[in-house]
Amino acid sequence: MSFRFWAHVEWGTIEGPLKIVEKLEQIIDDAVNEMSFPLICAYKKERMPESLQNILLKTHPYVRTEDDFIISDQYMASNKK
Secondary structure, three states, X not given: XXXXXXXXXXXXXXXXXXXXXXXXXXXXXXXXXXXXXXXXXXXXXXXXXXXXXXXXXXXXXXXXOOOOEEEOHHHHHHOOO
């Protein structure tokens, strides 16, 4: 049986420390990769500061926008370590 998981992500405020969000995203990415678990996360771009968008590009291998589907170069670079 195949399945996938969708997550619609929103924050009440972005004023908290972004390092905590970045660490959480890294932990989730590691778990998803370890379990080969298909996870799709949905974010509202217009509600995120650029610094958070950069974190998400580092921790998500693919990005789907309304007009495009790309492989994140930042994700590839951060996981070659």
